[in-house]
Amino acid sequence: MDIQLIPAFSDNYVYLFKDPTSEAVGIVDPGEAGPVLKALERLGWRPTHIFNTHHHADHIGGNAELKKKFGCTVVGPAADRNRIPDLDETVKEGDTYRFGTQDVLVFETPGHTSGHISLWFKDASALFSGDTLFALGCGRLFEGTPAQMWQSLLKLRPLPDETAVYCGHEYTLSNARFAVTVDPDNTALKRRAADIAVLRDAGKPTIPTTLGVEKATNPFLRADDPKVAAAVGLAGADPTEVFAEIRRRKDTF
Numbered sequence: 464m465d466i467q468l469i470p471a472f473s474d475n476y477v478y479l480f481k482d483p484t485s486e487a488v489g490i491v492d493p494g495e496a497g498p499v500l501k502a503l504e505r506l507g508w509r510p511t512h513i514f515n516t517h518h519h520a521d522h523i524g525g526n527a528e529l530k531k532k533f534g535c536t537v538v539g540p541a542a543d544r545n546r547i548p549d550l551d552e553t554v555k556e557g558d559t560y561r562f563g564t565q566d567v568l569v570f571e572t573p574g575h576t577s578g579h580i581s582l583w584f585k586d587a588s589a590l591f592s593g594d595t596l597f598a599l600g601c602g603r604l605f606e607g608t609p610a611q612m613w614q615s616l617l618k619l620r621p622l623p624d625e626t627a628v629y630c631g632h633e634y635t636l637s638n639a640r641f642a643v644t645v646d647p648d649n650t651a652l653k654r655r656a657a658d659i660a661v662l663r664d665a666g667k668p669t670i671p672t673t674l675g676v677e678k679a680t681n682p683f684l685r686a687d688d689p690k691v692a693a694a695v696g697l698a699g700a701d702p703t704e705v706f707a708e709i710r711r712r713k714d715t716f
Contacts, residue, residue, distance in 0.1 A: 464565070464587040466629065467506065468668060469498050474633045475521055476670060478591060479503070479510070487511050487563030490535070491582070491591045492631060493525035500529075512562060515539035516593025517579040518546035522631065540571070542578030554580065570619065574612025575602030581619060583626070590622060590674065594631045598672040599638035599655075601683040603714065609707035613686060620684055624675025635659050635669035641716045645682045645695055645709055652680040682709055 469477040471494050478491040479502055489512040493499050503510065513535045515523050526549050529535055538560065541553035554560050556571035560582075568583040572595040579602075582591045594602035595615055604612055639656040646652055655676070659669050677684055685691045686706035692698050695708050 464584065464589065466587075466589060466627075466671075467502060468629070468670060469502050470633075470668075471495050471498050472521060476629070476631060476633065476668075477525075478629050479506075479508070480587075480589075481506075481508055482563030482565055485563035487565075489514055489562060490529065491629070492516055492522035492593060493529055494521040494523070496525035496528040499525060500532075509533060510535050513537045514567075514582060514591065515543075515547055515550075516581065516591065516595075516631070517576045518543045519576065519594070522593065523547055540578045540580040542571070542573075543576075546578070570615075572596075572615035572618060574604055574607035574609075574615050577606040579615075581615075583622060588623065588625055589627045589629060589671075590619065592619065592628055592630050595619070596628060596677065596681075596684075597630045597632060597638060598628070598635040598669055598677070599642050599652075599659075599681050600634055600713070601681075601710070604710060609710055610703050612710070613703050613706040616684055619674070620678060622674050624673065624678065626674040627671040628674055628677060629671050633668060633670065635672075636663045637716075641713050642680065642682050644716070645712060646680075646685065646691055647694060648690065649680060655680050 464480045466480040477493050481488045488508045488510045491514045536551045538552045539547045539550050541555040554569045558569040560567040570581045572581045575594040639659045687702035692705045697705050
């Protein structure tokens with residue numbers, strides 16, 4: 464698929480994409496309509512679908528305007544059917560949604576919110592993870608528990624290493640600064656942190672990342688690595704406890 468990254472607000476990303484062999488055009492998490500409308504005009508595309516990963520306003524705020532203008536089908540988590548206005552179709556864990564010629568596999572990934580979903584476009588090797596998995600981070604636990612978020616990340620971790628990860632925010636620089644404090648001996652992480660600083664200094668996005676890179680460098684995906692556990696003073700502890708400690712530290716970093 465042709466996937467376009469659209470900055471919104473101060474650090475959000477909206478994603479616009481087109482199925483290569485049909486007229487299907489999708490939008491993921493349009494928090495505001497304005498930047499999406501400009502991109503659509505530039506590309507000459509007409510959207511057919513809006514996908515929402517969760518109910519937060521900075522991910523659904525543009526739904527109504529875009530749906531009114533284009534008649535898009537709005538697809539979102541069944542668990543949030545009462546919290547996302549204009550929702551037309553709902554999906555849940557294990558569903559496969561057909562978008563043009565693409566199969567979209569649905570993962571329920573609670574933690575950031577109770578109804579959060581992540582969407583894997585298998586043939587395009589693209590994962591839209593919303594605010595569950597970030598580059599070098601994960602979402603704050605507004606409605607879920609550390610155990611829920613850890614289990615959500617474990618659902619995504621087995622996907623192929625080449626999977627491109629499109630997350631909801633440009634948080635990577637601050638995530639990198641934190642990550643090296645809980646995984647100080649990870650040379651791949653140190654190299655990546657330096658590369659990220661160069662990209663952000665140039666005003667360039669750090670997204671997409673790949674799942675393989677995240678598996679090697681994202682401490683939130685590595686809570687079951689003995690080196691990470693030892694670095695946070697929890698050698699031999701259950702990975703859920705290690706994850707909770709990493710998340711606690713990030714919340715106050």
